[in-house]
Amino acid sequence: MSCPADSRDPGVPSGAGILERRLTGLAPDAFARDVWSRTALLTRHASDFSDVFDAGAVDELLSRRGLRTPFLRVAKNGAVLPESSYTSPGGVGATIADQLDDTALWRLFADGATLVLQALQRTWAPMGELCAALGAELGHPVQANAYVTPPQSQGFDDHYDVHDVFVIQIQGSKRWLVHEPVHRDPLRDQPWTEHRAAVAEAAEGPAYIDTVLEPGDVLYLPRGWLHAARAKGEVSVHLTLGIHVRTRYALAEQLAEAALAALREDPWTRATLPLGADLTAEVLDGVRARLTAAVADADPAPLYHRTRRGQGRPAPLGPLAQLAAVDALAPESPVRLRDALEARLEGDRLTTRVGWLDFPAADLPAVTRLLDGEVRTAGDLGLPLAGRLLRAGVLLPGGQ
Incomplete structure (x- = not known):
C-alpha cells in the first residue's frame, strides 16, 4: 500500500x-x-x-x-x-x-x-x-x-x-x-x-x-x-x-488548574477557616475575589501544550536506522525534525513529546531553523548539536 x-x-x-x-x-x-x-x-x-x-x-x-x-x-x-x-x-x-x-x-x-x-x-x-x-x-x-x-x-x-x-x-x-x-x-x-x-x-x-x-x-x-x-x-x-476535539471546557479546566496552583502560594488562601468553619459571606467573598484575580492572571498555555503532547505519539523512529545515522554523521548528512513531535521552543528550552532539552544561546538560532520541518544538513546545524538531537530522538535522518 x-x-x-x-x-x-x-x-x-x-x-x-x-x-x-x-x-x-x-x-x-x-x-x-x-x-x-x-x-x-x-x-x-x-x-x-x-x-x-x-x-x-x-x-x-x-x-x-x-x-x-x-x-x-x-x-x-x-x-x-x-x-x-x-x-x-x-x-x-x-x-x-x-x-x-x-x-x-x-x-x-x-x-x-x-x-x-x-x-x-x-x-x-x-x-x-x-x-x-x-x-x-x-x-x-x-x-x-x-x-x-x-x-x-x-x-x-x-x-x-x-x-x-x-x-x-x-x-x-x-x-x-x-x-x-x-x-x-x-x-x-x-x-x-x-x-x-x-x-x-x-x-x-x-x-x-x-x-x-x-x-x-x-x-x-x-x-x-x-x-x-x-x-x-x-x-x-x-x-x-x-x-478527539479540544473544547473550551477543557481550556477552562486548565485555566482553573493554573489559577489554583497560583493560590497555593497565597498565605491568605492557605489560612485556616474560623472556628466552626461557617461559610460566611466575608470568607466566601474573599476567596471568590482571590480566585477571580488568579484566573485573570493565570496562563493555561503550559498545561494546554502539555496535554497536547500527551494526546499523541511522534512519528516512528527505527532504532537501527537511528544508530546508523549517529555513527555515520558528517557535515553533509541530511537531518530533519521528527514529525508529530509537538516541538515548542520556550526561551532556551525545547519541549517535545520525547522530553525536553535546554540549549546554550549559541545553539538557539539553529534550533529555531529546525522547527520549520525542512531537511537540513548536520553541518548547517553544527555536528555536536545534530548529534545531540539525533541521540535524543528529536531529529531523524533526512531520508527516513
Missing part, C-alpha cells in the same frame, strides 16, 4: 489537504464555517481508500500480527462480548494470555458478530500516516477504528459518540440512520448512556439522514449526533476517524 498522502484524486488541486482532497471536497474555510461541529455531512464518492485499508488488511491484522486486546472489540446485538471469548495464549515463546484467536473470531463473525479493530493508527502504517496528517491539518488528535460487520447484521444500537467522526465505507454497503442530538456537544464524561431514554425516543422519529453508504462514501458526524448502522446483503467494512 502506498502512503495516502501520495494519492491524488483527479480534478482536485494537488495542494489540497486530506480534508478537501479525500474526505469532503470542501475547502477548509468552507468546512470550518458551514460544517465543523455544526451538522452532519454526506459526501458521495469522496475518494478511493484502497491505499489506506481493505479486506486484506483486516485478515492480516486478525490472523498474522499477534494483536492483543484492547486492539479489538467484538459486539453482537448491541452488546460487547467478553474478551475471553476470542482470545487465547500466544503459544511457545510468547507468555501472553490474551492474543487474538483467529478461529474463535471466525466462529463469532460467522454467527453475526461485528469485529472492531481499534487504534489502527498504531497497528496499520497507512492509517497511522493518514491520522497523523489529518490531525496536523485539523489541530485536533485523530484515531482510527475499523468495523467489520457480517451481512444483515448490526453491531451497536442507536447512540452518540463524545468525539467527532468521519465514517469511510471501504467494502460492501451499510445503511445509516442519523438523528440530530439530544445532548449537543457532549463532553468526554457525558456518554450517551446518561441520556438513554431520550436517545431511544429520538431514534424513533424521522431521520436527519437515512442513506446507504457505498465504497468511497464519507459521512461526517459531530459529537452528539445519534447514529446506527446495519450491513446490507454482504460483508461491510468501514472506518471511523475519531476526532
Whole structure:
C-alpha cells in the first residue's frame, strides 16, 4: 500500500489537504464555517481508500500480527462480548494470555458478530500516516477504528459518540440512520448512556439522514449526533476517524488548574477557616475575589501544550536506522525534525513529546531553523548539536 498522502484524486488541486482532497471536497474555510461541529455531512464518492485499508488488511491484522486486546472489540446485538471469548495464549515463546484467536473470531463473525479493530493508527502504517496528517491539518488528535460487520447484521444500537467522526465505507454497503442530538456537544464524561431514554425516543422519529453508504462514501458526524448502522446483503467494512476535539471546557479546566496552583502560594488562601468553619459571606467573598484575580492572571498555555503532547505519539523512529545515522554523521548528512513531535521552543528550552532539552544561546538560532520541518544538513546545524538531537530522538535522518 502506498502512503495516502501520495494519492491524488483527479480534478482536485494537488495542494489540497486530506480534508478537501479525500474526505469532503470542501475547502477548509468552507468546512470550518458551514460544517465543523455544526451538522452532519454526506459526501458521495469522496475518494478511493484502497491505499489506506481493505479486506486484506483486516485478515492480516486478525490472523498474522499477534494483536492483543484492547486492539479489538467484538459486539453482537448491541452488546460487547467478553474478551475471553476470542482470545487465547500466544503459544511457545510468547507468555501472553490474551492474543487474538483467529478461529474463535471466525466462529463469532460467522454467527453475526461485528469485529472492531481499534487504534489502527498504531497497528496499520497507512492509517497511522493518514491520522497523523489529518490531525496536523485539523489541530485536533485523530484515531482510527475499523468495523467489520457480517451481512444483515448490526453491531451497536442507536447512540452518540463524545468525539467527532468521519465514517469511510471501504467494502460492501451499510445503511445509516442519523438523528440530530439530544445532548449537543457532549463532553468526554457525558456518554450517551446518561441520556438513554431520550436517545431511544429520538431514534424513533424521522431521520436527519437515512442513506446507504457505498465504497468511497464519507459521512461526517459531530459529537452528539445519534447514529446506527446495519450491513446490507454482504460483508461491510468501514472506518471511523475519531476526532478527539479540544473544547473550551477543557481550556477552562486548565485555566482553573493554573489559577489554583497560583493560590497555593497565597498565605491568605492557605489560612485556616474560623472556628466552626461557617461559610460566611466575608470568607466566601474573599476567596471568590482571590480566585477571580488568579484566573485573570493565570496562563493555561503550559498545561494546554502539555496535554497536547500527551494526546499523541511522534512519528516512528527505527532504532537501527537511528544508530546508523549517529555513527555515520558528517557535515553533509541530511537531518530533519521528527514529525508529530509537538516541538515548542520556550526561551532556551525545547519541549517535545520525547522530553525536553535546554540549549546554550549559541545553539538557539539553529534550533529555531529546525522547527520549520525542512531537511537540513548536520553541518548547517553544527555536528555536536545534530548529534545531540539525533541521540535524543528529536531529529531523524533526512531520508527516513
